[in-house]
Amino acid sequence: METVDDWITEFFIRKGRLFGEVLEADRGRGVEEARQIAALLEKHGVPRGSRIIELGCGSGRISVPLAREGYRVACLDISPEYVEEALEYARSMGVEERVEGIVGDAWRVDELVEEGYNAALIVWTTLIGYRGSPEADVELLSRIRRVTAPNGKLFILKQTDRDLVVTRNAQCRMEAVTSDLGSLLVIERPRFDPVTSMLENTWTYYRKTGDELKLLGKAGFRMRIYTVTELVEIASKAGWRLEALYGDLTQGPYIPGKTSINMVLKAF
Numbered sequence: 429m430e431t432v433d434d435w436i437t438e439f440f441i442r443k444g445r446l447f448g449e450v451l452e453a454d455r456g457r458g459v460e461e462a463r464q465i466a467a468l469l470e471k472h473g474v475p476r477g478s479r480i481i482e483l484g485c486g487s488g489r490i491s492v493p494l495a496r497e498g499y500r501v502a503c504l505d506i507s508p509e510y511v512e513e514a515l516e517y518a519r520s521m522g523v524e525e526r527v528e529g530i531v532g533d534a535w536r537v538d539e540l541v542e543e544g545y546n547a548a549l550i551v552w553t554t555l556i557g558y559r560g561s562p563e564a565d566v567e568l569l570s571r572i573r574r575v576t577a578p579n580g581k582l583f584i585l586k587q588t589d590r591d592l593v594v595t596r597n598a599q600c601r602m603e604a605v606t607s608d609l610g611s612l613l614v615i616e617r618p619r620f621d622p623v624t625s626m627l628e629n630t631w632t633y634y635r636k637t638g639d640e641l642k643l644l645g646k647a648g649f650r651m652r653i654y655t656v657t658e659l660v661e662i663a664s665k666a667g668w669r670l671e672a673l674y675g676d677l678t679q680g681p682y683i684p685g686k687t688s689i690n691m692v693l694k695a696f
């Protein structure tokens with residue numbers, strides 16, 4: 429039987445080319461999001477020039493534009509292919525000296541990098557919940573705590589909120605969601621179990637050429653999702669206290685059931 433970890437290898441490595449196309453299609457949006465994240469970092473005492481680490485950075489959609497904004501960024505991901513793409517992206521933007529690529533498991537971050545980062549970033553429903561249990565997430569955030577400076581900050585951004593999933597489920601019964609990404613079409617089939625708070629999803633990828641759709645492949649994931657209350661509790665067990673909560677990257681208000689979770693935490 430598949431364990432919760434197996435899907436990570438399947439989704440991001442074995443069939444990682446499929447999701448890699450989504451990351452690529454989203455690069456333009458990444459530039460705008462990085463600008464908003466830079467404003468958030470500045471507001472919370474992490475000015476340009478600071479050392480930051482993005483965990484689960486993918487192909488550098490956020491990390492590379494943040495380096496362009498002036499940050500010194502460590503870009504860590506479990507996929508060697510995505511990290512190589514991030515470094516290539518950094519070279520093409522002329523910021524390679526401010527981007528360090530690290531291939532490895534975020535649950536071992538303290539064994540992979542030096543300590544002292546001014547901030548750690550986790551963006552776009554990444555890592556948290558992937559191993560299916562709150563204990564695994566306390567472990568992850570504790571390890572991140574070890575590599576941040578004593579007054580370091582943790583930014584958990586664009587994180588799926590259980591309240592939002594429950595509301596959507598009630599309104600539209602989580603029917604298939606279609607995302608049109610230019611020459612790529614992705615059909616998601618989410619299923620949510622309110623008892624276990626596990627969200628399962630299968631993504632089917634198609635290439636669009638004119639009116640034709642060519643099936644590229646299918647990959648699924650299975651993750652635990654949390655309410656804000658649960659996430660704050662998990663973070664506090666790992667040495668992080670909530671400093672601010674927003675509904676989006678533009679610092680709009682957090683509204684349960686309507687927005688994603690965007691939280692800034694400080695080390696204690």
Ligand SMILES: C[S@@+](CC[C@H](N)C(=O)[O-])C[C@H]1O[C@@H](n2cnc3c(N)ncnc32)[C@H](O)[C@@H]1O
Nearest residue numbers: 440484485486489505506507533534551552554
């Ligand atoms: C949803 S993507 C987000 C990518 C990036 N944060 C962004 O916003 O474009 C999740 C990323 O986490 C990475 N990942 C998954 N499990 C990981 C692990 N255990 N350690 C490090 N990276 C991991 C995946 O390879 C993928 O690039």
